[in-house]
Amino acid sequence: MGESKSRGEQAEIRTTLASLASTSGSSKGETAVTAKRDVFKKIINYITIGIDMSSMFMQVMTCAVSSGEDIVLKKMLYLYICTYAQSNPDLTLLTINLLTKDCKDQDPTIRGLALRSLCQLRVANLVEYIMSPIQQGLQDAHPYVRRTAVMGVLKVYHLDKAAVLNAGMLETLQETMVQDKDAQVVANCISVLKQAGAAQMLVSRSLVIPLLNRIKEFSEWAQCQVLEAVSAYKPANEQEVFDIMNVLDDRLLHSNSAVVMATVKLFLHLTLTMPPTHQQVLERIKDPLQTLISRDHFETAYAVLAHFLLIAQRAPVLFSQIYTTFFCRQNEPSYIKTLKLEILTALADETNAYEIATELTEYVNDIDEQLAREAVKAVGRIAIEVQDVGGIVERLLGFLETGKSFVTAEAVIQIKDLLRRYPSIAEACLASVSSIAPEDVTEPEGRAAFIWILGEYGHNIQDAPYLLEPLGSSFADEPVPVRLALLAAVGKLFFKRPPECQRLLGTVLAAAMGDSNQDVHDRALLYYRLLQQSAKEAERVVGAPLPAISHFAEEQSPELRDRIFDEFNSLAVVLRAPSANFIQESHVSAADDALEAPAALPETPRAAAEVDEGSALLSSHEQEEALIDTSTSNGNSPGPSLVSTAGPAAVPTTSASAVDDLLGLSGGDFAMPVAATPAPPPTLSLEPRPVLTPAAFQASWGSLQPAARFSHPLPPSALAAIEANNHQDFCRRTGAVGIATMASGGVAPTFRFYMYAKPMGGPSMVLLEAIVDKSAGSASVTLKCEDAASVQPFAELFRRQLDAMAGVDTLGPALHSGWRMTKGGSQMGPTMI
Incomplete structure (x- = not known):
């Protein structure tokens, strides 16, 4: 029903177009123009909702041509032509004369609209007809037409790169940047050259100096374009660097955050090879960045904070005295607070670590669970990075007594990392850790960390085997990370306190070797076979002490931070990854390969x-x-036979029955799960x-x-x-x-x-x-x-x-x-x- 109604309305539109095409005259013509506008609006509305109106191409063209210079009708006509140009290239060829004629109209608005529409046809066969109007548009007296022509060069470049290069249009744009008096035309030229891969044309002194001298003429968007282009320029000497910074110093006080950040990037990159000046630049940009952070636009503040974190990681000493700027405010969203905690961690040193840890301790009691977790993590990171400040570790140990399970779990995880970094402080931590009952740590990662501490330092914790016994009895009910940690901890503790852990090891091995998880099962088999072969060899492998680590794998390397710093004022800083990680074309997937293979089966x-x-x-x-x-x-x-016919493996040094007897695996309550022969x-x-x-x-x-x-x-x-x-x-x-x-x-x-x-x-x-x-x-x-x-x-x-x-x-x-x-x-x- 709906389709028949639509067909009827389209037939009515065709009839109306045919009758209006023959209408002319003065007063009657003005009425006809209004009627034509109405029918064109209907056509555009149908196109908008997805109805194909290409079948009335000729009627639309005839009606519009007879309408004279009415600019509203021309806009709608150009939209209609561009919509169906790619799907009807033969019909589009008929519009070339109309568009090229309008490109020479006396009205600059019509010239610009016609040129823009001509460049949007995206029909490769029509490129030769577009080149001449673009070249004429670049020389047009009106700036609107020149702006449109510049952007038209980029559209044609994507359609036919060779045609643009052979016509020397990129060189023309380079000349236009220097000679044109309209700032927006210059900004468009910069944008086109960058997107066309000709950014090297922008870094010559003859272009940079004129652009900087007229920087205030540009719009905010254009200023960012100019500053981004100039950031790739290498000044000839230090005096030129100072000249550039003097010209742009007031841009640091601009009300637009994008202009400020672009200026900051330029200053930082210009002075990378001048350490004293670079340090002065870092001091200079503190106030502008703090101003942007203090605004109520949280999205902007987050982007600025992400850049501040990158700078603080490179030069924490310069910003260590303004750490109070990054204390959390009540009305800030959680993503702002989390980022501020990271900055506080990066700024912590011997002079401010205690005050920062005191502030973070207050956040642990916040009603926001995520903020409390991040605060505990931040205190742990400060304890690791600033070891010489007293009271930090005590605050971390105090979190074990808050009574909140998630705080206890996060604190145990941080204590584990602290012990991995500084084993020498174990004596100060173990008393507090050993006072925790296993049921107080409910989260898997926290339980795994608690078990690791008991296994690694169980020789100094009197109740370690007895704290692990309930976990061994409920081995099958624990998550996989906890089962793996328990297996490793019991295996290590067995060689430190054999009499107390012998029965526990048998229980854990019996449960682990029957575990459905392959990792747990394979590790249990490894321990069992090591014990079969040699107790000393097993102790060397399983019970070896872990060396202190210098850094964690989760930490960003200085090399990675340098790569991100090179892309300052971009999404790479917010995502904390080089842009190549998220904008590079992905490799062809295996499914695509399968589809392209001629003799392959269906996907x-x-x-x-x-x-x-x-x-x-x-x-x-x-x-x-x-x-x-x-x-x-x-x-x-x-x-092949289903059962291997190979001979038995070499008999181990320690017999299996002896190990089974030692660990209680040969019978009784701890017998391995083979009491009955499987059917x-x-x-x-x-x-x-x-x-x-x-x-x-x-x-x-x-x-x-x-x-x-x-x-x-x-x-x-x-x-x-x-x-x-x-x-x-x-x-x-x-x-x-x-x-x-x-x-x-x-x-x-x-x-x-x-x-x-x-x-x-x-x-x-x-x-x-x-x-x-x-x-x-x-x-x-x-x-x-x-x-x-x-x-x-x-x-x-x-x-x-x-x-x-x-x-x-x-x-x-x-x-x-x-x-x-x-x-x-x-x-x-x-x-x-």
């Missing part, structure tokens, strides 16, 4: 659940490329050479619903084996056990396999899609089958085939609960397997 989704089940699997061309010969896929040579996985016999045509596979796949979906982790060795030899090795291995391959393909890091198998005596085929994602390190598998009884046994069989590619022996469900074995035999894993 592979990240998860099997996202596959469109109703779509065709492969096109006919892709089937011809990806189909594997049945004799090859079924495999004529015997495949063998369901067995499934497959026909060695199943037969299925591609058409039948495609039809069955489209008609069946998924019977099972699962994701199986793959180690790097398995991924490499699957990728090798264009997937042929993997297909031959699966074919050896009766899983034939219908098609395979893909481009790294994603590969897709379509397979099928026929259970011995089963009523139907089992169809399979496996998506191997190398970047995720897993295989997403989808199974389809009419016989539900065959799904689970087949899934287990296919899992074992995936693991066999990495040389991993599998013993049923134990593999998927975290137990992993290698080709060397069972000696590589815990003895209970």
Whole structure:
């Protein structure tokens, strides 16, 4: 209904345009112009809401041309032409004469509008018609036309770079900057040259000096453009530097923050090679920056504070006496307060650290939890950076008694970092830390830090093993970071206090080696095998004291800060990263590579659940490329055995049973989780050479619903084996056990396999899609089958085939609960397997 109404209205507009095109005369003509404006407004409104009005191109042109010099109609006509220029280049060619004629109109407004519209056509074939009007516009007597012509050079440059360069337009703009009397024309020239990659044209003395002498004539935006351009200029001598700064000194007092920051950048960059003068500049810019910070425009204040932080990190001594400027105010938003705390931390030294820490201590009691956390972190950083000031560490230890769990957690984290930096102050901290109960530290990161302290300094904390015992009993309920920290702490404390930690270590090892998290499980196996081999070797690896660190990885390096300083007064300072990190073109993604590959399968989704089940699997061309010969896929040579036949590994120095007895792993309450032999996985016999045509596979796949979906982790060795030899090795291995391959393909890091198998005596085929994602390190598998009884046994069989590619022996469900074995035999894993 709506479409028919729209078509009817468009037909009415065509009729109106046709009748108005023939209208002329004086009074009657004025009425017609008003009517034409109304109908043009309707057309623009339709374009705005997304209705295609290009079909009435000729009627619009005829009606507008007959309207004489009415500027309102011309504006709407130019908008209409520019909207449909790219989609209708042939029709746009018809407008060239009209636009070029209007570029010579007596009214400068019409000349400028026509030239701007002409440059916005963005049709490559029409560039030759645009060059002449632009060159004439650059010489126009009216500044508006010249401004438009300058920006038109940039538009044509993006459309046809060679045409602009061959016509010498960039050199023309360089001359215009010096000769033109209109400040906005000069500013446009600077902007175009920078965006066209010709910034080197702006750094000559013959351009810089005239620009600086007339800096007050420019608008605020243009002043920023000029100052940015001049910042790349290298003065010939120090006297020239002083001359430039004298000319621009009043710009530091400008009401516009952008002009002030651009001037600050210029001053800092001009004096980088003049240390005494550079220090004077830093002193000079303190007051202007403080003025910008004190304003109520919080967004502007945040940007200025980000720049202030960068300067304070480079020269904290110069600003250490104005630290009170950065105390938080009640009405400031949290992002301002957080940044101020960082500045206070950077300014802290022996003269003001205690006063700053006193102020930060007040923030710890603030109702804003985020501010309180940041305040604790700031006090911790000050304690690390300014070690010689007394009272800072005591304030940090006092946070442990506030009764707020998040404050306690943050304080413990900072104390841990403090001990990593200065192990010598452990004696002053351990009494307060040991008075905390584990249940008082509820956050995972804080609990991990608390456990680390107990493990590293447990020989000086009398109750350390007993504080860790409740955590060992609830090992499985703790988050992964806490489990890892507990495993490391108990392992280290065992070698310091063996009698008290023997039982605890057995409990933690038993729980960790049965953990579903691979990191926890692998570390527990490492400790267990080290103990099997040699207690001294285990102590050397696990119980080695940690050296004091000089700096933390989270801290910005001086080199990175220098790179950011080079981009002063840009988003790089706010984001704290060089601009190349967030504006550089990204590398072509793997998905794009897969789409461009001629013989690749369709784009592979990240998860099997996202596959469109109703779509065709492969096109006919892709089937011809990806189909594997049945004799090859079924495999004529015997495949690898599911259980490794390699001999046992070398017997360790310490027997497994001795270690089990020592740690209480051999029986009783602390026996390892192998009391009962796991039930063998369901067995499934497959026909060695199943037969299925591609058409039948495609039809069955489209008609069946998924019977099972699962994701199986793959180690790097398995991924490499699957990728090798264009997937042929993997297909031959699966074919050896009766899983034939219908098609395979893909481009790294994603590969897709379509397979099928026929259970011995089963009523139907089992169809399979496996998506191997190398970047995720897993295989997403989808199974389809009419016989539900065959799904689970087949899934287990296919899992074992995936693991066999990495040389991993599998013993049923134990593999998927975290137990992993290698080709060397069972000696590589815990003895209970």
